Amino acid sequence: xxxxxxxxxxxxxxxxxxxxxxxxxxxxxxxxxxxxxxxxxxxxxxxxxxxxxxxxxxxxxxxxxxxxxxxxxxxxxxxxxxxxxxxxxxxxxxxxxxxxxxxxxxxxxxxxxxxxxxxxxxxxxxxxxxxxxxxxxxxxxxxxxxxxxxxxxxxxxxxxxxxxxxxxxxxxxxxxxxxxxxxxxxxxxxxxxxxx
Amino acid sequence: xxxxxxxxxxxxxxxxxxxxxxxxxxxxxxxxxxxxxxxxxxxxxxxxxxxxxxxxxxxxxxxxxxxxxxxxxxxxxxxxxxxxx
Numbered sequence: 001x002x003x004x005x006x007x008x009x010x011x012x013x014x015x016x017x018x019x020x021x022x023x024x025x026x027x028x029x030x031x032x033x034x035x036x037x038x039x040x041x042x043x044x045x046x047x048x049x050x051x052x053x054x055x056x057x058x059x060x061x062x063x064x065x066x067x068x069x070x071x072x073x074x075x076x077x078x079x080x081x082x083x084x085x086x087x088x089x090x091x092x093x094x095x096x097x098x099x100x101x102x103x104x105x106x107x108x109x110x111x112x113x114x115x116x117x118x119x120x121x122x123x124x125x126x127x128x129x130x131x132x133x134x135x136x137x138x139x140x141x142x143x144x145x146x147x148x149x150x151x152x153x154x155x156x157x158x159x160x161x162x163x164x165x166x167x168x169x170x171x172x173x174x175x176x177x178x179x180x181x182x183x184x185x186x187x188x189x190x191x192x193x194x195x196x
Numbered sequence: 197x198x199x200x201x202x203x204x205x206x207x208x209x210x211x212x213x214x215x216x217x218x219x220x221x222x223x224x225x226x227x228x229x230x231x232x233x234x235x236x237x238x239x240x241x242x243x244x245x246x247x248x249x250x251x252x253x254x255x256x257x258x259x260x261x262x263x264x265x266x267x268x269x270x271x272x273x274x275x276x277x278x279x280x281x
Contacts, residue, residue: 027259033259033260033261088213108240111244111248117254120254124252141256145217
């Protein structure tokens with residue numbers, strides 16, 4: 001008996017329409033255009049192969065992101081580690097302490113400084129994978145906690161814990177970067193004619 | 197009608213990320229907005245975090261050649277029998 005025909009029109013309609021989103025996500029993971037293009041193509045070939053497992057009407061974009069992420073890590077042989085996290089609210093409070101410290105050092109405008117902006121992509125890449133994934137989904141690609149939960153296959157509480165911890169790690173790393181670069185609060189430039 | 201209780205700074209700080217991510221309900225959002233408008237301690241912290249999130253969002257990169265990639269993916273699918281028409 002021949003295999004059931006795939007519904008290619010539905011694949012076109014429901015899966016291929018997310019190609020730009022999958023491309024951006026792949027680029028966030030790989031940080032390399034060529035590698036990202038390969039990853040996107042592999043994602044769609046895998047999705048097409050397993051199209052029968054997709055539940056019509058469910059989140060096709062999240063399903064594609066999951067394939068993309070899993071294939072990325074499989075190709076790099078990087079298993080997801082268990083990472084300890086604090087309760088999300090504790091992480092949120094800790095972020096307030098980071099701000100207080102930055103302000104005390106004259107670094108309260110640190111995330112507006114071009115030297116720090118240039119370091120953000122590298123700082124995200126250096127995060128442990130579980131933290132990086134959630135930052136890439138929520139902060140870089142503007143997805144909801146719910147979508148991140150579906151893509152990563154973890155509860156929303158875990159998404160929040162990882163996200164808030166990741167943000168604190170990033171802030172601490174970027175403030176260290178600013179400190180090492182000798183960045184301090186920008187001096188106010190007096191208007192023409194103003195005496196110092 | 198009773199007024200909803202005002203939030204204290206600790207409650208606002210605990211919910212700040214959810215607030216900035218748009219993950220709270222409308223009543224909670226309004227309560228936090230009201231607090232931030234009048235709190236000299238929380239407002240600068242919220243602005244600091246907002247600036248941080250804007251900076252992270254700017255790390256988003258767009259594919260260099262989206263049209264070329266779409267054509268490449270479709271060709272690869274066709275080689276596997278993909279025929280939507």
